[in-house]
Amino acid sequence: MPLLRPSRWRYPACLLVLLLVLSAPLLLAAPAASAPCPAPPSSGVLATLLARLAEWDDAYYRRGESPVSDAIYDQARGRLEAWRRCFPDRVSALTPPSYPPGESVHPVVQTGLAKLADADAVARWLERRPDAWIQPKVDGVAVTLAYRDGRLAAAVSRGDGETGQDWTERARRLPAVPNRLPEPLDGVLQGELYLRLTAHVQAEQGAAGARAELSGLMARGGLDDAEAARIGLFVWDWPDGPAEMMERLTRLTALGFVDTARFTHPVADLAAVTRWRRDWFQGPLSFATDGVVLRQASRPPGRVWEAEPPDWAVAWKHPPREALAGVRGVAFRIGRTGRITPLLHLHPVVLEGRTIRRVSVGSLSRWQALDIRPGDQVTIALAGLTIPRLEGVAWHAAQRRPLAVPSPARYHALSCLRPTPGCEKQFLERLAWLSGPEALDLEGVGPGTWEALIEAGLIEGMLDWVGLDRRALQRARGIGDIRAGSLRMTLAGARDAPFARWLQALGVPPGIRAALPSDWHTLVSHDHDDWVAMPGIGPGRAAGLVAFFAHPEVRRLAERLAGLGVVGFGR
Incomplete structure (x- = not known):
């Protein structure tokens, strides 16, 4: 279905819409006039958001592309609207860019759709419309198809609803778009070109980049047959077709557009709408x-439609993903093996009922590429x-703050075996691994315990905790007499x-446990060739x-473990 972008004005003024009359919701809900105001943005922050919205609008309206999901676009617009509502002088002082209109005029304008925020809004909309029908909101790119005497005469991309790009030659290459109808009629069809998927479950896979x-x-200059066959068409309306919905569906089926009737159903109440929405989502x-x-089955004829959301058709979106x-x-976690993982600390956001405060970037190289x-x-899912x-970066701040980034050359599998300056994080990770289930599995001993012992000056090496007595343990923060007794026995x-x-x-390289001899001195005597001769061990390992x-x-x-009498380390 058509993306829910502002469409009340012609495309050259689309950014003026953003600045003067934005009413798009934040997280799909229209903000109340009494909603609390956010902190005032700086001029740089405002300009950055405006520039990014301009880029997205240019891609969508002029080229038929969607660089971000509707959810992210709506949230960005909602943020700008909140600033416009609370700080109108600051926002209105910015001058929006303008863009040329599309090269082709829609024979019937594409209206766009207003969004209903929740089930209550849906119920209120249904109360006044006994002739309501439901369709899935297909996630693709909108197109207008004009037929003359049954032959495809024009295909126009969505654009701003009044003008768009000429896609006629591209559409002629698509098997899903008939070049000739079974009967010689003149008519205009509006629909969605979409990428064909196999057993796609939206709740599990999201948009899947479709x-x-x-x-x-x-956007390609030419499509081969296989690529063209991957593109489907869902006709959602026939503006100059029969006035009655059932007749429109019957005629569309006869013309070969069978999916319209298959996915268009009457709905009498909220329960029916909710059921179809759930079924198509899951x-x-x-x-x-x-x-x-x-x-609404009854709607005005297409010749009087305007490029703005009508009251006879609305959308109820899926929960944002x-x-x-x-x-x-930005923090940098240094793991036991020296791997550096950047972590982003976020202003809290709610997503699918969860409050998200931080997210991992994954790797240092990815962080460097994204330069966060x-x-x-950023966008998260x-x-x-x-x-x-x-998921990625929505936009960068105008001011780039310097960060202290750890050097990958300093940290590796054998670095930070002692808590020397700069090694605190990796050393703590080593101790956490040592007490964890993959190693000694010390019950009740985790990172918090090790931090307390280090702060108390009780640990300066990997094995300093062995032999700590009850009195010494009680010097650590949060360890009382009873806890000290049980901890001493565990250690x-x-x-x-x-x-x-x-x-x-101790951190022996992974993946070789089965091949290792059972005493230390044999292991120490192995050279490179001895190791390579063992099953599963290549030159790198x-x-x-x-x-x-x-x-x-x-x-x-x-040597210290040997002195403590630990089996396998003595002679």
């Missing part, structure tokens, strides 16, 4: 959707409905752990093993 891929195909379809469209979030800060700094705006996932009992678990605790067992600090730790 619209972006479709936009890329339509069930398999051949296209992506981003909500449902409600249409993405959120726009501001970056408060405080003040930037939920992976598997639980884990926040960074002392680690001496009895098997040799293989102690190797894991062999080099890592040689370096591990030869490292002076690792050998010192082994």
Whole structure:
């Protein structure tokens, strides 16, 4: 279905709409006039948001592309509207850019759709319309098709609803768009070109990048047969067709547009609307959707339509799968093996009922490529409905704050075996691994325990905790007499752990447990060729093993374990 972009004015004034009469919702709900005002934005922040909206509008209206999802676009517009409502002088002082109109005029304007915020709004809309019908809101690119004497005469992209790009030659290449109808009629059809998908479940897969891929195909100078066959067409309306909905559907089916009748159903109440919306959201379809469209069967003839959302058709979108979030800060986590993972601390946003305050970038190289700094705006989603996932950068802040970025050259699998300056994070991760289930599995001992012991000056090396008595443990923050007693027994009992678990605790390179001999001195005597001769160990792992067992600090730790009588480390 057509994207829900402002369409009341002609395209050259689209940004003027954003500045003067924005009413789009934040997170799909129209803000109340009494809604609390946000903090006033700086002129740089305002200009940056305006420029990004201008880029998105230019891509959408002029080229038929959608760089971001509707949810992100709506949230960005909603933010600007909140600033316009609260700080009108500051917003109206900015001058919007203008753009040329599209090259082709729509024979009947495309109206766009207003959004209903929630089920209550849907129920109120239905109360006044006993002849309501529902369709899926197909997520693709909108097109107008004009037929003369049954032959395709023109195809025009959505544009601003009044003008768009001439897609006639491209449309002629698509099997889904008939070049000739079964009967010689003159008529205008409006619909959605979409990317064909197989058993697509919107609730699980989201848009799956379908619209972006479709936009890329339509932007090409030529489509081969396989590419053209991937593009489908859903006709949602026939502006100059029969006045009655049932007759329109019957005639469209006879013309070959069978999906219109298949996916257009009468709805008498909110329960019916909710059922169809749920079924199309959770069930398999051949296209992506981003909500449902409600249409009143009776509507004015197409010749009087205007390029603005009408009152006889509305959209009820699916819950947003993405959120726009501001970056408060960037932290760099250094893992046990020296891997650096950037973490973004966010201004809290709610997504699918969860409040998201931070998200991982994944890797240092990805952070460097995205160059995310405080003040930037990012898009996030939920992976598997639980884990926040960074989707990308919506826009960068005008001012780029400097950050202290750890050097990858400093951190590796054998760095920070002691908490020297700059090594605090990796050393703590080493201790957390040591006490975790993959190593010694010390019950009730986690990062918080290790932090308290380090703060108390009780740990300056990987094994300083072995042999700590009850009195010493009570010096640590949050450890009282009873806790100190149980903790002392847990730490002392680690001496009895098997040799293989102690190797894991020291950080032996992964993936080789089954191949390792059961005593330290045999392992130390292995050279590169000895390791390569073992099953599953290639040259890379062999080099890592040689370096591990030869490292002076690792050998010192082994000697201490031998002195403590830990099995496998003595002679």
